[in-house]
Every structure is written in C-alpha cells, then in structure tokens.
Amino acid sequence: MNEHAKPLTLSERADELEEHMMHELGERIATKSTLFNIADGKVEMPNGPALKAANPDKYFLMGADPRLPKMPAKPTLIDYFHNRFASLNHLLQSATHALKGGHSEKVVLACLLHDIGVASFIRADHGYWGAQMIEPYVDEEVSWAVRTHQALRFFPDPSVGYEYPEMYIKYFGADYKPEPYIVREYELARNHKYYMTSRLICVNDIYSFDPNAKVDLNDFVDIIGRNFRQPEEGLGFDDSPSAHMWRTLMWPTRFL
C-alpha cells in the first residue's frame, strides 16, 4: 500500500476488510476465523458490524460452505476422509505397511488415523489434535498412541530399528531439539503399557511417497467398522466431547 495515501475512510476500511476476510456466496457471507488469518501472519478477525454494514442485504453463513464438498446429513469417518482430509496417501501407506506387517487392528487403525490432525486441521501439535478428535470413538490404546506419536517421532528406539528420521534433519536442521513438553511426553511414555502401539506408528510412518504403491481406503473399511464407534447421529452431531471438532471441520466458515 502507498504509505502517502490518505487514511482510509471507515467504509473503505470495511471494504478492505471484506475483501480480506470473507467470501460472498450469493446471499451469504463466509468469514475467516482468527486462526486462518494468524496463519498468514496477521492477528486479525472480521469485524462483524462493519461487514454487515457493507452488506446490509446479506446474511452471514451459518451452515455448509458451498465451496466445499457436500457432506451427508449423518457423516461417517469415511465421509470425512473423502471430503475433508486434504491428503490420504500418507495415512493409507502407513496403515497398509502396518497391515502387511501383520500388526493388530488397533495398530493398523492408529496408523490410519495418526496424522488426521495434519490432514484436516493443523500441523502444530497434530498428535494431540488428532487424538482428541477420535478419543470418544476408539479404544484408549489407539487415541493414546496417536497422541504420543507426536513425541516419540523425535526419539530413536533401536529395539525396533527406529532411528531419528533423516527427513527431520532436512526439514528442521541438524540442531533442532524438541521442546521440553515433548521430551516430558516421551519420558512418561517410555514405560507406559501402550508404548509399543505408539512406537509402531513411528515404525510404519512412511514418508517417502511411492507412486507405485497401491493403497485404497476400501482395504480399511472393515477395520474401521470393527474399531471405530461410528455414532448413529453422524460424526459431529452425537454430543460427544469432540463432536464440535468434527462440526467445525464440516462447517469451518460459519460466523459462530
């Protein structure tokens, strides 16, 4: 912006905000939450009254965003996989690897779900986010393993041939040290009864995308059916402690 320009009037400011933080969808206005703007380096959120003043004939979006794939009335985990997870290959490759390795269904499911935090919500602390999303629907061994892989990833375990990932040196630099909360999590996990389940996520965590690998979500439908308690009302409408997380994923641009 030209620094010598006149200060913006209130209505110009509202127009600028509008362009920045919302999308017009016919009669509705879809707004961006603070987090979306923070990710662009700006601590900002839409000013509701200003947006409404600039669009007196429009209402804010309070439901489905028509730009996103349509979700059924009673969504299942599979529907989220297809319509809200940005990438499936990594999850499917890890789970396929675990399946071929003859691991238990809990381990396979943990591998299939271990990075849904990244695939759907946010990279930062993705193990914690993902675990919280699935906690009401899976055995505690599975959600514990998903939460804890966040920390175990950074620590080798020669007993199962797990080394510190080369890729992390490339990604984070040779001198990166996990923060104290990650070190604490790892130390607590080492003697936990589910340690090996989480460790097996790390062992099966496949980072190199193999274009020839044949992976298919259908291979896991039965394991999901037996190990993920799909709520009858639909994932997001069942009043569980994490239902709101699934709803947010379904309707991310609702005004409230």
Ligand SMILES: [Fe+2]
């Ligand atoms: Fe991960």
Ligand SMILES: [Fe+2]
């Ligand atoms: Fe992963």
